[in-house]
Amino acid sequence: MRMSGKKEQQTIENKIFPQERALYHLQNAVVRGCRFEGEEDGESALKEGRALQVENCYFALRYPLWHVHGLRLSGCEMTESCRAALWYDSGVTIENCRLRGIKALRECRNVQLTRTEADSPEFGWNSQNVCVKEGALAGDYMFFGAAGVRLYGVKQQGKYSFQYIKGMTAEHCSFDTKDAFWHSENVTVKDSVVKGEYLGWYSRNLTFVRCRIIGTQPLCYCKNLRLVDCTMEGCDLAFEYSTVHADIRGEVLSVKNPRAGKIVADGFGEVMEGDSVYPVKAKLVTRGR
Numbered sequence: 585m586r587m588s589g590k591k592e593q594q595t596i597e598n599k600i601f602p603q604e605r606a607l608y609h610l611q612n613a614v615v616r617g618c619r620f621e622g623e624e625d626g627e628s629a630l631k632e633g634r635a636l637q638v639e640n641c642y643f644a645l646r647y648p649l650w651h652v653h654g655l656r657l658s659g660c661e662m663t664e665s666c667r668a669a670l671w672y673d674s675g676v677t678i679e680n681c682r683l684r685g686i687k688a689l690r691e692c693r694n695v696q697l698t699r700t701e702a703d704s705p706e707f708g709w710n711s712q713n714v715c716v717k718e719g720a721l722a723g724d725y726m727f728f729g730a731a732g733v734r735l736y737g738v739k740q741q742g743k744y745s746f747q748y749i750k751g752m753t754a755e756h757c758s759f760d761t762k763d764a765f766w767h768s769e770n771v772t773v774k775d776s777v778v779k780g781e782y783l784g785w786y787s788r789n790l791t792f793v794r795c796r797i798i799g800t801q802p803l804c805y806c807k808n809l810r811l812v813d814c815t816m817e818g819c820d821l822a823f824e825y826s827t828v829h830a831d832i833r834g835e836v837l838s839v840k841n842p843r844a845g846k847i848v849a850d851g852f853g854e855v856m857e858g859d860s861v862y863p864v865k866a867k868l869v870t871r872g873r
Contacts, residue, residue: 601629602645611635620645620666646685649673657681662688683707686723689714705742708733727752743780746771762799765790784809803828809845820854823847825862842866 595614601607602622607615611634620629621644628647630636635654643666649655650671658679662669666685670676674693681700688704689695692711700719708714708727718737726745727733733746735754743762746752752771761780765771765787774793783802784790790803791810798817803809804824811830816822816837823830823842835851841860848869855868 602626604628605631608632609634613637614639616640618642620648643669647671652676816849821856823866825860828866839868842868 591612593612593614595616596618598617600619600622602624604626606626606629608628609632610630614637616639619642621642626645628650629645630648630652631650633652633655636652637656638660640659643660643662646667648666648669652673653675655673655676657677658681660681662683662685664684668687668690669683669685670688670692671690672692676692676695678697678700683700683702683704686704687706688702689707689711690709693713695711695714697716697719703722705723706725706728707721707723708730710729712730713732714730715734716738721738721740723742724744725747726740726742727749729748731750733749733752735757738757740757741760745759745761745764746768747766748768749771750769752768754773755775757776759776759778759780763782764780765784768784768787768790770789771787772791772793773795775795777796778792779798781799781801783797783799784806786805787809788807790806792814793812795814796817797814797819800818801821802819803822803826806826806828809826809828811832814832815834816832819836820838821840822836822838824840825843827843828845828847830847832847832849834849835853836849838854838856839847839852840856841864843862844865846867846869848871850871852868852870857864
């Protein structure tokens with residue numbers, strides 16, 4: 585009789601792991617109610633794991649989940665001292681967790697976060713196919729260089745977000761940020777609030793649909809920028825040197841030298857023309873006139 589060779593799932597519960605590589609290359613296992621902390625200050629506790637369910641665990645040591653493939657993380661807490669927690673992973677589901685260490689997620693693929701709070705500078709760098717639902721994200725330089733990011737019902741706070749990102753959709757989100765979406769490509773944001781200075785400079789194919797946009801000097805040097813049924817608040821010196829097609833409800837505080845396209849609004853507080861480095865041919869239309 586031929587045996588399948590598949591390893592039976594094991595369960596590890598209510599233990600403390602302070603040492604280096606405590607559960608290295610653990611496979612097909614449930615790790616429940618464990619604490620990764622202690623004077624030994626060990627690193628890389630679950631490195632190179634496969635098919636892991638990690639439930640209600642506490643992490644206070646560095647680099648615990650590198651090169652893990654097939655991971656479900658639920659009800660866990662990672663402290664500020666749990667630096668660079670998830671790197672080079674794939675097939676990851678994170679639910680009801682708190683991630684507080686810097687660089688918590690990087691170079692990962694196929695990740696879903698649900699009802700999770702992450703307070704982590706440099707979160708999500710160079711990661712691919714990441715979906716975040718009904719969570720809160722905080723930290724500077726979030727999702728730098730990432731691709732295939734989807735956000736739904738997310739509250740985000742932190743400067744320099746989504747720079748150099750390629751392929752992103754966001755719906756029903758709230759962004760409180762600065763210098764967001766710089767050099768981004770193929771990004772669509774719907775039914776969201778976007779607050780911050782210098783939004784979207786140097787972007788390509790950036791689209792906002794039914795969004796509330798707040799902050800100074802937004803959307804300059806953009807290529808193929810689209811705004812559909814949006815409002816703009818405190819947005820002065822907008823659209824400089826951008827190619828843009830925009831339908832704006834309400835007034836735009838001031839517009840400066842948009843390069844090409846058409847901008848329709850209920851009013852323009854000030855239109856600043858002249859002193860232009862490039863030819864400026866965009867058409868501004870006041871609705872109802």
